Each structure stands twice: as C-alpha cells, then as structure tokens.
Amino acid sequence: MLGKQGALKERLSRLAALSARDTDLLSRLCSRQRTVKRHADLSTDSQTDPSVFFLHEGWGARYKLFPDGRRQVLMFVLPGDIVGMNQLLVDTATESFGTMTEMRLSQAPRDAVAEAMRQRHGLALALWRSLEQEHAILAEHLASLGRRGALQRTAHLLLELRQRLMATGEGSPTDFECPLTQYELADALGLTAIHVNRVIRHLREQGLASIEHRRVTIGDPDALAAVAEFDGRFLSSGRAGLPDRVRRRLTR
Amino acid sequence: MLGKQGALKERLSRLAALSARDTDLLSRLCSRQRTVKRHADLSTDSQTDPSVFFLHEGWGARYKLFPDGRRQVLMFVLPGDIVGMNQLLVDTATESFGTMTEMRLSQAPRDAVAEAMRQRHGLALALWRSLEQEHAILAEHLASLGRRGALQRTAHLLLELRQRLMATGEGSPTDFECPLTQYELADALGLTAIHVNRVIRHLREQGLASIEHRRVTIGDPDALAAVAEFDGRFLSSGRAGLPDRVRRRLTR
DNA sequence: CGGCAAGTTGAACCGCCTCAATGACGGTGG
DNA sequence: CCACCGTCATTGAGGCGGTTCAACTTGCCG
Numbered sequence: 001m002l003g004k005q006g007a008l009k010e011r012l013s014r015l016a017a018l019s020a021r022d023t024d025l026l027s028r029l030c031s032r033q034r035t036v037k038r039h040a041d042l043s044t045d046s047q048t049d050p051s052v053f054f055l056h057e058g059w060g061a062r063y064k065l066f067p068d069g070r071r072q073v074l075m076f077v078l079p080g081d082i083v084g085m086n087q088l089l090v091d092t093a094t095e096s097f098g099t100m101t102e103m104r105l106s107q108a109p110r111d112a113v114a115e116a117m118r119q120r121h122g123l124a125l126a127l128w129r130s131l132e133q134e135h136a137i138l139a140e141h142l143a144s145l146g147r148r149g150a151l152q153r154t155a156h157l158l159l160e161l162r163q164r165l166m167a168t169g170e171g172s173p174t175d176f177e178c179p180l181t182q183y184e185l186a187d188a189l190g191l192t193a194i195h196v197n198r199v200i201r202h203l204r205e206q207g208l209a210s211i212e213h214r215r216v217t218i219g220d221p222d223a224l225a226a227v228a229e230f231d232g233r234f235l236s237s238g239r240a241g242l243p244d245r246v247r248r249r250l251t252r
Numbered sequence: 253m254l255g256k257q258g259a260l261k262e263r264l265s266r267l268a269a270l271s272a273r274d275t276d277l278l279s280r281l282c283s284r285q286r287t288v289k290r291h292a293d294l295s296t297d298s299q300t301d302p303s304v305f306f307l308h309e310g311w312g313a314r315y316k317l318f319p320d321g322r323r324q325v326l327m328f329v330l331p332g333d334i335v336g337m338n339q340l341l342v343d344t345a346t347e348s349f350g351t352m353t354e355m356r357l358s359q360a361p362r363d364a365v366a367e368a369m370r371q372r373h374g375l376a377l378a379l380w381r382s383l384e385q386e387h388a389i390l391a392e393h394l395a396s397l398g399r400r401g402a403l404q405r406t407a408h409l410l411l412e413l414r415q416r417l418m419a420t421g422e423g424s425p426t427d428f429e430c431p432l433t434q435y436e437l438a439d440a441l442g443l444t445a446i447h448v449n450r451v452i453r454h455l456r457e458q459g460l461a462s463i464e465h466r467r468v469t470i471g472d473p474d475a476l477a478a479v480a481e482f483d484g485r486f487l488s489s490g491r492a493g494l495p496d497r498v499r500r501r502l503t504r
Numbered sequence: 505c506g507g508c509a510a511g512t513t514g515a516a517c518c519g520c521c522t523c524a525a526t527g528a529c530g531g532t533g534g
Numbered sequence: 535c536c537a538c539c540g541t542c543a544t545t546g547a548g549g550c551g552g553t554t555c556a557a558c559t560t561g562c563c564g
Contacts (some may be wrong), residue, residue, distance in 0.1 A: 016341075050312075064395040067481060072398040086387040089268075089380060094388050094486040106500050128341060131383075138390050139326050143316040145397035146324040146442030150552070168364040181510060190398030195552055197280050197512060229319060232345040402520070433542060447520055449544060 011080030016126035030106035052084035058103030073188035155228035263332035269376035282358035310355030325440035407480035
C-alpha cells in the first residue's frame with residue numbers, strides 16, 4: 001500500500017508528467033483529509049455538492065438511483081481516482097457518489113480545482129487525462145451492459161478492476177482485494193445479486209476466477225481475458241505513448 | 253434549419269457565454285467543411301485519427317465494435333455536437349465514429365483544439381461544458397441499459413433525442429426528424445432490431461409515439477415521459493444556472 | 505447466544521433473442 | 535414502364551438467459 005496520498009500521485013503521474021510545482025499544488029488541494037464510513041453518501045443528485053473528491057484509500061461508486069429504489073452503478077472508484085471532474089461547471093448533479101468501504105479522501109471546491117488547472121498546465125493535463133480515462137471506462141462499461149452476457153460482463157469487470165488497481169501498485173495479476181458485495185457487483189453489472197452469485201460459481205467451477213473473503217483470485221488470467229474479450233488498451237496510461245508533438249505543445 | 257455553422261454556435265453559446273473573439277476562433281477551427289456520405293467511418297479504434305470533429309448537419313454515432321461484428325452505439329451525435337474531445341490527449345482510440353446520414357462537418361487537429369482552449373478561456377469553458385454534457389448522456393445511457401426495460405429504454409432515448417435536437421432549434425416537443433433505422437436504434441438500445449420493432453409497435457398502439465417516414469411523432473409527451481421516467485435535467489444547458497462566483501472565476 | 509448482513513441454492517416465470525419468412529419501398533437498369 | 539434487387543420493416547413460433555420468489559446457510563459482531 002502506498003503512502004498518504006501515494007495512490008493519487010502515482011496514478012496522475014502515470015497519466016502526465018508532473019513537475020514538483022504541479023504536485024505541490026495538488027498536495028495543497030488535498031491538504032485536508034477526511035475519513036468517512038462505509039456506505040456513506042458523499043454527494044447525491046438532489047443535493048448538489050460543488051466539490052471534487054480525491055480518493056486516497058478505500059472503494060466507492062458513482063451511481064444513479066431509480067424511483068423504485070434500484071440503482072445502477074456507473075463505475076467503481078478506487079484509490080487515486082478523482083470524482084467530480086465531470087461536473088465541474090454544470091449546476092445540476094445527475095448522479096450520486098458514495099462509499100463502498102471506509103474511505104480516506106480529500107475534498108476541494110470545484111472552482112479551486114478549476115483555478116489550479118489554470119495555474120499549472122501540467123496538472124491540468126493530468127486531470128484532463130484522468131477525465132478521459134473515466135470517459136473510456138464508462139464507455140466500455142456501457143458496451144458491456146449493451147452487448148455482453150452476464151458471464152462475459154462479470155469477467156470483464158474483474159479484469160478492469162485488476163488493471164486499475166495495479167496502476168497504483170495494488171494487487172497482482174492474479175490476485176487483488178475486492179470489498180464489493182454481490183449486491184454491489186450486481187448493481188454495476190445490471191444483474192441480480194442472485195444471478196451474480198451463479199455467475200461467480202460458474203467462474204469458480206471453470207477455474208477462471210474465484211472470490212472469497214473479499215479477495216479475488218484469478219485462476220487463469222489468459223482464459224479469463226479470452227472469455228471476457230478483454231482488451232486493456234481502453235485503460236492505457238497514455239503518457240508513454242503520447243506523441244512528442246502534442247506533449248511539447250501542451251506541457252508549456 | 254440553422255445556417256452554415258449555426259447549430260454548433262447555437263449549442264455552445266447555450267453552454268457558456270461566448271465573446272466575439274471566442275466565436276471567431278471557433279470559426280477558424282471550423283474553416284474547412286467537408287461533406288461525407290451516409291454510413292461512412294470517420295475514425296475507428298484501429299486507425300487512430302487525432303482529430304476533433306465539429307458537426308454541422310446530419311446524424312452520426314460513436315460506437316464500439318465487437319469481434320463477432322455486433323456493435324454497441326455509445327451515443328448518437330447530432331448537429332452542433334463535437335466528437336473527439338474525450339480523446340484529446342490519449343494516444344489509443346477505443347471507440348469508432350461514423351455517420352448515420354450524409355453529414356456536413358469540420359475537422360481540426362487535436363492539438364489545434366488544445367491550443368485554442370489555452371488562448372480563449374471562454375471557448376475552453378464551452379468545450380469543457382460540452383464534454384460534461386457528453387459525459388452525462390453517456391451515464392444516463394448506461395443506466396438505461398443496466399436497469400430499464402426495453403420499452404422504458406426506447407421511450408427514454410426518443411425523449412433524449414427530442415430534447416437535444418430542440419437545443420439547436422430543430423424539431424418540436426411533439427415531432428422531429430429521426431433518420432435512424434431500427435437496426436441502428438437497436439445497436440444503441442442493446443436490443444435486437446426485431447424487438448425494437450415490437451416495442452415501437454407497442455408505443456404506437458398505446459398512442460405514446462410513432463415513427464414513420466424517418467420522423468418521430470410523440471402522441472402524448474407527458475405519458476411518454478412518465479413511462480420513461482424521463483428527467484431532462486441531465487441535459488440541462490447549464491449556463492443560466494451557473495453561479496456567478498464560478499463564472500467570474502473561470503471566464504476571465 | 506442472538507441477530508443481522510451477505511452468500512447460496514431451487515423452482516417457476518417472463519422478457520428478449522433466435523430463426524424463419526413475408527411485405528413494403530425506392531432505386532436501377534433493361 | 536416494369537422487372538429486379540437490396541434495404542428496411544413486420545410478424546410468428548420456440549428457446550434461453552436472467553428474474554422473481556422463497557427458502558436456508560454462513561459468518562460476523564455485539
């Protein structure tokens with residue numbers, strides 16, 4: 001596990017080169033840290049909270065609630081992720097954000113973040129890139145719900161989580177902690193918890209993956225990736241491959 | 253119908269206040285216009301095209317293709333929309349973009365757009381806000397696929413399209429042109445064209461909405477919105493409600 | 505030990521898919 | 535002008551994947 005803000009800096013510096021002054025400003029935005037309980041609501045679509053959240057530790061989710069009480073998880077958010085960048089300017093929130101585990105995070109006013117992006121272009125690049133990655137995750141998730149079956153969808157999500165966790169140094173190619181209940185998985189996968197249970201059993205019986213004691217063990221990574229038709233490029237950190245032309249132009 | 257670039261300026265100026273110099277720079281980005289045929293591919297996930305597309309006329313779609321040839325439409329794109337802002341920095345495209353009808357558009361290099369955003373902060377605001385709206389549409393679409401039935405989902409999409417078209421002056425509350433085939437609707441709704449057909453028949457029989465001759469007619473807007481549980485706030489233009497505090501800070 | 509959250513399993517049901525076929529329309533060439 | 539063809543719309547019958555309802559079990563914490 002990384003240090004106090006380790007995951008955040010680790011992830012952002014993989015997304016764009018950060019100078020010392022960039023990380024200084026980032027640290028200032030994250031100066032105050034809070035710890036919130038499991039299953040806490042940090043912002044809801046009714047009460048607009050004009051904040052950006054920087055996650056240091058613990059899992060959360062962005063989701064939408066329906067009139068009948070059901071919910072759809074848009075994406076799980078992990079240490080190093082940032083929540084709220086997609087609603088920096090708009091005045092009406094259209095989604096909610098809550099924790100799945102106890103979580104350590106920092107909270108900054110939206111306009112402080114906007115101002116920070118103006119001051120430090122390197123930081124702006126990293127935050128923009130982070131938003132692009134969110135967008136890609138959302139799109140992939142959407143494609144899963146639309147065109148993949150339950151098994152494929154579940155396998156795909158597990159592989160996505162593994163890859164995202166590894167980007168901040170957590171987990172291994174065959175093993176990571178996953179504090180999600182089957183109900184929470186179901187809300188992300190657009191399934192019933194009951195059916196998620198059966199899918200997981202199937203994955204276990206096939207030796208593809210298993211979940212026990214809040215820990216995912218991937219028995220056969222290649223086979224699982226084949227089942228899921230998983231192509232991790234949608235999560236690419238992107239900095240390494242960024243053409244010099246663009247980097248020069250944008251990085252000041 | 254609006255003028256040469258009317259839809260684009262109409263939409264962006266609803267998203268943020270644009271000065272004359274902002275729109276000038278926007279016009280420069282859009283200086284060269286092309287017309288492309290129906291069902292043309294403008295960028296695919298294999299061939300990375302580092303461009304941003306500004307759509308003036310005609311319908312298109314962002315989509316993902318699957319190994320077996322099926323596809324999932326992420327969102328339809330309409331006159332005034334911008335495609336590619338979500339992949340301004342990343343080097344690997346993870347989605348495709350093509351036309352559903354003949355389309356008139358402009359195409360600008362990604363770094364030209366990035367540079368423009370640095371030069372004119374008002375324009376940057378509008379483009380950022382446009383990206384936020386895309387994000388909201390994607391999220392709503394994701395929730396539809398995950399937790400709404402075929403009927404609700406279809407009704408919701410029709411209402412979304414109506415509202416987005418009206419933002420650029422096209423269509424009316426009860427009527428708009430919709431050049432989509434049932435196959436294309438199906439690819440967006442995560443359904444089969446056959447089932448889309450049955451859903452549309454149901455909508456027609458209930459007097460809720462009908463589609464004929466590439467035109468959607470909404471028989472009972474309120475009832476349709478009730479069926480869809482449609483809440484248009486996720487599409488809010490947002491400029492009107494933007495707090496002065498933020499606007500002052502960001503608009504320079 | 506008691507109580508609640510989460511996991512597990514079975515049986516019946518239903519929404520949507522699959523396969524198959526036909527009909528309506530517009531464009532194209534003879 | 536009509537025969538032809540491709541695309542899109544439409545409808546039926548049967549099957550499957552995932553839901554719903556209803557238990558029961560396991561594990562954890564007070």
